Amino acid sequence: MSKRGYISRYFLIVKKLQKKPYSTYEEIQYYIDREFEFLQTNDDKLSVGFSKRTFLRDKKDISNAFGVDIEYSKLHKGYFINQSENESMNFQRMMEAFDMFNSLNLAQDLAPFIHMEKRRPQGTENLYGLLHAIKNRLQIKFTYQKFWEEEISQRLIEPYALKEFKNRWYVMAKDCKDANIKSFALDRLTNLEITIKTFAFPKSYNIEESYRYSFGIINSNDEEPQEIILSFNPIQGKYIKSLPLHNTQQVLIDNDNEVQIKLKLCVTHDLVMELLSFGDNMKVIEPKILVDQIKQAHKQAYKQY
Numbered sequence: 001m002s003k004r005g006y007i008s009r010y011f012l013i014v015k016k017l018q019k020k021p022y023s024t025y026e027e028i029q030y031y032i033d034r035e036f037e038f039l040q041t042n043d044d045k046l047s048v049g050f051s052k053r054t055f056l057r058d059k060k061d062i063s064n065a066f067g068v069d070i071e072y073s074k075l076h077k078g079y080f081i082n083q084s085e086n087e088s089m090n091f092q093r094m095m096e097a098f099d100m101f102n103s104l105n106l107a108q109d110l111a112p113f114i115h116m117e118k119r120r121p122q123g124t125e126n127l128y129g130l131l132h133a134i135k136n137r138l139q140i141k142f143t144y145q146k147f148w149e150e151e152i153s154q155r156l157i158e159p160y161a162l163k164e165f166k167n168r169w170y171v172m173a174k175d176c177k178d179a180n181i182k183s184f185a186l187d188r189l190t191n192l193e194i195t196i197k198t199f200a201f202p203k204s205y206n207i208e209e210s211y212r213y214s215f216g217i218i219n220s221n222d223e224e225p226q227e228i229i230l231s232f233n234p235i236q237g238k239y240i241k242s243l244p245l246h247n248t249q250q251v252l253i254d255n256d257n258e259v260q261i262k263l264k265l266c267v268t269h270d271l272v273m274e275l276l277s278f279g280d281n282m283k284v285i286e287p288k289i290l291v292d293q294i295k296q297a298h299k300q301a302y303k304q305y
Helices: 003-019 025-039 052-066 085-106 108-113 124-135 234-242 269-276 288-303
Strands: 069-073 078-082 138-144 153-165 168-175 181-185 189-198 226-232 250-254 259-265 282-286
Touching (some): 003 069, 226 234, 234 250, 269 288, 282 288
Antiparallel strands (some): 138 189, 153 168, 168 181, 226 259, 250 259
């Protein structure tokens, strides 16, 4: 079997157990056979070759390759995925990527019906190297160019963590030039070099804590989070409920006239830009400082016409 066949089987096993925890081996086998039949319509080189022995071997391979542990429950008489919430989130992203890969591969002859967004590379080719440097506490060098500056600078940093925001990846790191913690966008980072010089990870730094009350990539450790109340029209409100702006979001009002939510966030440029994108579908109720910023931005925009 091809490597793609093995990987397809691994992901199908996990997908089945995500959909139906405590599945029996027979249920997993039936699902694998059915899904492979569909995949073979586009790749006749794929073969199933699935047996109880294969399944037990696949369990070990899935654990070693993806860190996903499949265990058997005597109580429920079936197999299940034993994962923490964070591990589950990471693997879910992998599953999404694999589903996309399979879908596009099946649709090679359907190009007129698939329209993909044209965008520049996101710098994800450096993810593995950055993770290696973060895990092993190694300083890194690279060239960097900000959007608002023509000059390209050379950077030496101590990488602490990676963060994703709006389809862009950032490395959070201490800039050795001024010892400040900053964010560097991977799509503006080139010529990455991982040095052999190690650094001490600061015990006080925690990326989850640093961004607990921040929207986007701007860190506001020096500011106190505020209670923000926003009102959306019913249609926009449906989008906000299905895809919350932040994990602090609470729905206060939900009726035929409006959807009102409450957030606990620092007022940053990223947040203001996001709120402005809703136009007249949203109104800021509180706090006054945010009301004034949104109002002033709309006034300035109006003056341009």
